[in-house]
Amino acid sequence: MDDDLPAAHSMDTTWYAVDEHGHVGVFDTGEDGALPVDAATGMSPVDPNFDVALLELTQLATLLERGDDPMAGRESWIVAGRTVVVVDPPAGDADPPAPPAWVQEAIDEDELELVRPGPPLLLLSRRALDEPQVRALSEREGVRWTIPLVDVGELTNTGEPPDGFFRFGRDHGDDPGRYVCSRMPEDPVHVDALEPELAAALSRLRLPVDFRSHEPVHLADYEGIYAHTWGDLPLRYTEGWQEEQRARRAGLTEQQQRTRGMVVLVVMIGLLALVFGLRCR
Incomplete structure (x- = not known):
């Protein structure tokens, strides 16, 4: 330490x-x-x-797990960059429901990573996408919505x-x-x-x-x-450190008094010189 x-x-x-x-x-x-x-x-x-946005993505996963959808009633945000995508799996008897085939292919090809298995599935693009790629992604089977990773904080905002x-x-x-x-x-x-x-x-x-x-x-x-730490503060205030600070403050006070005395002396000498000069005219 x-x-x-x-x-x-x-x-x-x-x-x-x-x-x-x-x-x-x-x-x-x-x-x-x-x-x-x-x-x-x-x-x-x-x-x-x-990237602090990854923490916000974790919070988004929590909201979805609770059944809250902060994008409910809104359309996908088609913006270039790393993209978050929420996907509803197809209806079926599997538990948990299997993702659409294209999602598994994208994960296998290292294009998307699974953040939350869902439902709904929460995924993140491995790299930045351009706008046409984001638009194409938003139109894939089961996609509920997409949003840029950098804007996830606007949805969580807790x-x-x-x-x-x-x-x-x-x-x-x-x-x-x-x-x-x-x-x-x-x-x-x-x-x-x-x-x-x-x-x-x-x-x-x-x-x-x-x-x-x-x-x-x-x-x-x-x-x-x-x-x-801030300034010269230690991680723990020990008695030894506190004694040092008290001695330091005492030393500073003594030095300040000496400095103040010197200033007063200089001012007095200056005033005497001024008076003497006026009398000699």
Whole structure:
């Protein structure tokens, strides 16, 4: 760990970590919380390998699983880019229902990836599509609607991490490295169940803890975890560090008094010189 790194963030930041059981934690730094160097944040260009839209896609999967359709009554958005597509499987006796043949072919040919097996099926294009390709996709058998990946947040728009994620926060003024669980999901999501690109990013920081334990997570407790803090704050406020701060403040006060005395002396000398100069005229 590193208690002495310079400031790395000047505003609230969200970062992600995975516990020893594969559960995902969402951590909010607040104004002065520590930010681990290896943690995914989803803030490009700080973290260009993590697209926050993939988190929003996970939330969309949750909405569909509940039976909510945020695009109900609306037409597909025909826009170039990586595309999200929702497909209703054909009627049949299979459980779960088998996807249309063209969907399985697209998955086998690495054109689409399955985000949620459904029903309905939630799929994501492996690469960016142009508008004609998106239009053709929207007209395939069983397609309910399509939307650009970058716009999924307009459908979810909850301001909360996906269901199944643990949420941690901290009190302003507490140890910068100390986080307390503020929301515990009933059914934690395993990181391996997420979209592979997203799972790889969130797994960059693994903590040797169990998020289900209700115990605070303190970054100062773990060797090898380096974190940025605000200014020169340590991860944990020890008595030794507090003594150093008191001595430092006392030293600054003494220095300020000396500086103030020098300023007064210089001003007095200047005034005397001015008076003496006027008398000599």
